[in-house]
Amino acid sequence: MEIFGTWLAAFFTLGIISFLYRDNAWYKLCESIFVGISAGYWFVTLFWDNIHGLFWERITERHDYWLLIGASLGLMMLLRLIPPIGWISRWPLSFVVGATAGLYIINYFASNVMVQVENTLMPLFSAKFGDPLFSASPYSIVGNIVVAAGTFTGLVYFFFSKEHKGAFGGMAKIGIWTIMITFGASFGYTVMSRMSLLIGRMDFIFGDWLGLIR
Amino acid sequence: MKRKIPVIITSLVGTVLILSVFFPPAERMGEDFSIFFDIIAVFAFFLGGGNLVRIHGNKIYKKARDWGFSAVTLAGFFLMLAAGLFKIANPGGIAADVTAQGSLFQMLYDWIFNPLGASMYALLAFYVASASYRAFRAKNKEATILLIAAFIILLGRTPLGVYATAWIPEQFSLMQIPNLAIWIMTAPNLAGQRAIMIGIALGVISMSLRLILGVERTYLGTDNE
Amino acid sequence: MKNVPISYPTFFIILPLLIILNSALTAQPEVTPIDSAAALIPRNITAKDFKYDRGETIELNWKPADRVNQEMLDGYEVYRAEESSDSFVSIGFTGPDVTRFKDNGVVSEKRYRYRVAAIVGDVPYLSEATPPASPTMELVNFNLANLFIIGCLIAGAVTYFIGHARRGKKLFIRKIAGLEAIDEAIGRATEMGRPILFVPGINDMDDVQTIAGITLLGRVAKVVADYDIKINMPVSRSIVMTTARETIKEAYMGAGRPDAYNDDMVRYITDEQFGYVAAVDGIMVREKPATCFYLGAFYAESLILAETGNSIGAIQIAGTAQPAQLPFFVAACDYTLIGEELFAASAYLSNEPKQLGSLKGQDVGKLLAMVVIIVGVVAATISQSWNIAFFTRLYDLMIKLFTVQN
Structure with a gap:
């Protein structure tokens, strides 16, 4: 049984990779199976976790009847199937959008604006003898200046109400260069980890399946 | 009426959730919302799953091009539903966890779902190579900067980077690639990250306010005014 | 080799020597001698209600004993008992350099007493019990x-400029x-007579990026309806599908062509990230859309989609x-909306003054951040x-203003 499973997994692995050559029937088969199996998988998981675990058990065992509001919103969603009253299905949607907007405002404001601005408020250097920052290397002082100036000019780049011209345009340019360095750094950092994913699959093909490497 | 009620719901729910953060008795409302959302998502799945069955069913019925693959999709879908909802071949029976080892549901996951997902993910190795090639033909100044930064970081994580610049004297140690890579990560990279994050947050605040104030209503399928 | 006989007296001399040698080799580094157990017991323990919560936390603070040497300390163990009881139960452990503990396992309005023990080599040196404290x-x-x-300041600016624009x-x-490139990209699809692919990311409507x-x-x-181009939108979430x-x-009704609309323009694929990507890749190579939009929340699939799009020669506009x-x-991709630009995009494209006003408002937020x-x-x-005192005070004030306390 175990061997059958390994062969099946190898069949699907090679089928997906065959897409790199061109679209073909093997890939289409893998794709169709993947779509069907995974859609079913998620429905089953949502059913047992959310409807059975989160809703039914909490209502019957802990008497959390307020969850019925969630279920009513869910039922309203299905009213879309009855055209004359289909417009009611917008209510749960408005609920979701309103709640998302409310939650995101505070979360992003606290974690992205407040925390990031606070972290940027650092001394660039120190002229006081004996201060650890006094003996910092020129590289780290330049680094501190780059962090402050880069954040500032990066924000200039995102400014919408002023044309990127003259000195302001120059700052915006430095801003986008800083952002591009960030993207490059992130890109370079990810390349290696993506390669290891492939090594993992090759390990399965040549090790677990073909037994050529141990 | 049909259009006003949804806008009122959005405004009311959004405002209440913003304020709830500042009032401890109400601070759990955010968690309650995610429970509601999880429940709504399952009901909505009947629409999504229904759509999947209808589209592929139609293809099979009309014997459209590639209808055989649609049949495979539907077979996989119903097989997984049956295996999971009725807990077929689950050693612990209907009371056991759906993902119990030995159950048909878990076997389908281990043998089909998992290798398919991992292989799709592994394709990224090839795509990251072709994207690097694309970046290599840097079209403009910005792309060149991206490429140089990526190249330094990549080299900085390999022994080649260490050997290639080990000869540089200590007083110019920043020019040694591993050090330069660290400096890029901790200085310009950090600055760019911060600018992007602050920008995103302000964008989110503005977008959310447009939704709460009813200025943005596209998601309701209604045009403004 | 011959056996070497060892006499009993020799044995009795060698054995103690061996024992001494062994203990010398395995001896522990020197430890500061402890005068008495009291020298290790934590001092000044305070237990008080954690402020501004739902009444579910008591905060404990203490000072290490004067003579305690952190290297010999394993950490502190915290014990709790209800006011009426003397049975103290261990509720948590902190490291040797931490002298603060938040007890989240208490019930509002009940009264509790605490003891803190310094742990040295598995031996607890227990403090006296604190006076009762109650979470409120x-x-x-x-x-x-x-x-x-600060939130009101930024939100106020956004609201003000929306109103400002409303007044004309x-x-x-x-x-x-x-x-600006969106119209051009759609125009290209019209010229080529090929469809447009729109991917709204893989998150649900509870993500503001999807919205x-x-x-x-x-x-x-709107443009698609005007030009009568085919739009194809595979989605991975049911709520996104209906929305x-x-x-x-x-948009089709607005363009006066409700008959041209078809529900199948939007179709559900699967909630699974890579299953969805496998299908979208398939759609791309089979239908060869002229333009691909990727606007929403994306994870690892971003590159798989964008590179496949590249291989079919589509114009690609992304934003996340x-x-x-x-x-x-x-x-x-050909154009990418970076972070904030994704959220600004719909306001910008709407061309409605009140939406544009909100962009002006968020610029005020940026200006504030830059000045700070x-x-x-x-x-x-x-x-x-x-x-210089003035600058120290100014700096402290700014840090205080931007520190989020939990």
């Missing part, structure tokens, strides 16, 4: 006053290249607020270098 619920969280004030005042917004993607879909669908259908339908995915979109960064960094540097 506060109605307003004053810890977040700064969040509220003209506002300038600069051109955003990626957005931003859907609002942009509204703008794109997208409403949005596109409305996932910083880790932006580099891949920038490398592989300059003033704060200058104040911090001067304060650090020359200890």
Whole structure:
């Protein structure tokens, strides 16, 4: 049984990779199976976790009847199937959008604006003898200046109400260069980890399946 | 009426959730919302799953091009539903966890779902190579900067980077690639990250306010005014 | 080899020597001698209600004993008992350099006493019990006053400029290249007679990025309806499917062509990330869309989609607020809306004054951040270098204003 499973997994692995050559029937088969199996998988998981675990058990065992509001919103969603009253299905949607907007405002404001601005408020250097920052290397002082100036000019780049011209345009340019360095750094950092994913699959093909490497 | 009620719901729910953060008795409302959302998502799945069955069913019925693959999709879908909802071949029976080892549901996951997902993910190795090639033909100044930064970081994580610049004297140690890579990560990279994050947050605040104030209503399928 | 006989007296001399040698080799590093157990017991233990919560936490603080040597300390163990009981139960452990503990396992309005033990080599040196403390619920969280004030300032600016624009005042917004390209990209699909692919990311409607993607879909669908181009929108979430259908339908009705709308323009694939990607890749190579939009929340699939799009020669416009995915979109797409631009896009494209007003409002937020960064960094540097009281106070004030307390 175990061997059958390994062969099946190898069949699907090679089928997906065959897409790199061109679209073909093997890939289409893998794709169709993947779509069907995974859609079913998620429905089953949502059913047992959310409807059975989160809703039914909490209502019957802990008497959390307020969850019925969630279920009513869910039922309203299905009213879309009855055209004359289909417009009611917008209510749960408005609920979701309103709640998302409310939650995101505070979360992003606290974690992205407040925390990031606070972290940027650092001394660039120190002229006081004996201060650890006094003996910092020129590289780290330049680094501190780059962090402050880069954040500032990066924000200039995102400014919408002023044309990127003259000195302001120059700052915006430095801003986008800083952002591009960030993207490059992130890109370079990810390349290696993506390669290891492939090594993992090759390990399965040549090790677990073909037994050529141990 | 049909259009006003949804806008009122959005405004009311959004405002209440913003304020709830500042009032401890109400601070759990955010968690309650995610429970509601999880429940709504399952009901909505009947629409999504229904759509999947209808589209592929139609293809099979009309014997459209590639209808055989649609049949495979539907077979996989119903097989997984049956295996999971009725807990077929689950050693612990209907009371056991759906993902119990030995159950048909878990076997389908281990043998089909998992290798398919991992292989799709592994394709990224090839795509990251072709994207690097694309970046290599840097079209403009910005792309060149991206490429140089990526190249330094990549080299900085390999022994080649260490050997290639080990000869540089200590007083110019920043020019040694591993050090330069660290400096890029901790200085310009950090600055760019911060600018992007602050920008995103302000964008989110503005977008959310447009939704709460009813200025943005596209998601309701209604045009403004 | 012959056996070497060892006499009994020799044995009795060698054995103690061996024992001494062994103990000398395995001896522990020297430990500061302890005068008495009392020298290790933590001091000044206070237990009080944690302020501005739902009455579910008691905060404990203590000082280490004067003579305690942190290297010999394993940490502190905290014990709790209800006021009426003397049976103290262990509720947690902290490291040797931590002298603070938050007890989240208490019930509002009940009274509790605590003891803290310094642990040295498995031996607890227990303090006396604290006076009883009780967790209470506060109605307003004053810890977040700064969040509220600065939040009101930014939200106020956005609201003010929306109102300002509503009253007919003209506002300038600069051109955003990626957005100017949308019409051009749709035009190309018209010329080539090929469809447009719209991918709204893989998150549900409880992500504001998806909502931003859907609002942009509204703008794109308007042009699509006008030009009568085929739009194909595979989705990975059911709620996104229903919302997208409403949005596109409305655009077709607005263009006076409700009959041309078809529910199958939007179809559900699967909730699974890579299953969805496998299918979208398939759609791309089989239907060869002229233009691909990727607007929403993306993860690892960003590059798979964008590179497949590249291989079929499509014009690609992407936008996301996932910083880790932006580099891949920038490398592989023709235009990328970076973070904030994704959220600004729908307001910009709507061309409605009140929506544009909100962009002006968020610029006020940016201006505030920029001013604070300059003033704060200058104040911090001067304060650090020359200890000038005014700048130290200014710096402290700014840190206080921007510190989010939990």
